[in-house]
Amino acid sequence: MTQKNRMTPKAHFAEKLRLAGLRPTRQRVAIAALLLDGRHRHVTADSLTEEITTAGLHVSGGTVYNTLNQFTEAGLLRRVMVHNDYSLFDTNTDHHHHFYEAENDQLVDIPHDDVILAQLPAAPDGHEIKAVDVVIHIQSKNS
Amino acid sequence: MTQKNRMTPKAHFAEKLRLAGLRPTRQRVAIAALLLDGRHRHVTADSLTEEITTAGLHVSGGTVYNTLNQFTEAGLLRRVMVHNDYSLFDTNTDHHHHFYEAENDQLVDIPHDDVILAQLPAAPDGHEIKAVDVVIHIQSKNS
């Protein structure tokens, strides 16, 4: 078992943040405890703020945005692009793709192996591929 | 050759709009003439407004947005999702994918055949696949 089982949860997430190059402030540790617990899900600044409130905490709006951006920059979260209305963050940073149902703005993970890219184009000269995002747009069958 | 060569360009685009179920107003025809001439490119509300101005015309901001949305809804344009900053519209509605270089917000088409999805997952129960979007994020090699 990993070392995390010897620490209090707070210390565990503080350590995780330090490793990511982020100073473990009270707010960041609280958000890390909510988002980086291993569960795979998709959150928005709004839904995260709700979670924080439900947990009996308070973090200013600016800090929620800053933290989501910093976690993403640090590779602790992943931003998913499916529309222009607001940002979606994925707690699953492993390589995987998504189903997106615009009808009710629902995003669902596709297991890694269920999409196979048999052939990829070469990146344009002087460039390299950083990530490949596949979004499969779906709709309910009865139109 | 198609029938379009027998009409004045204006009539040609008016007809195209009628077929798409859109009343061919002066503004829509002007925008159609700029965007639906067969060239494949990516535009924003802003870049389109510039083009309109350069052409010596004027269309209100609201109408530029409405028209882009209506054209997209009608299948004359395609919206491409690569970031949350503003909408990108593609004059190429054929099935194709994109390279995206975040560094300088540059979007480049990938020829249809250069990405092959060998295996697609089944859509969730009661749903069908409407579109598959692949975005390959790239960056210049010297980081």
Added chain:
DNA sequence: ATCTAGTTTAAAATCATTCTAAAGAGCCTT
């Protein structure tokens, strides 16, 4: 020419996100 539903317009409103500048908190050094 007249009518009517659909469209355009300038301006205001919306709203997610970023910025500001002042107060607070990690953390390193004494």
Added chain:
DNA sequence: AAGGCTCTTTAGAATGATTTTAAACTAGAT
């Protein structure tokens, strides 16, 4: 344990793309 430096947080203002509004206009039918 205290001091100090830098990074963070905060509430609130600002930003900016997009939508909405309500009045003026027009395509197309009669």
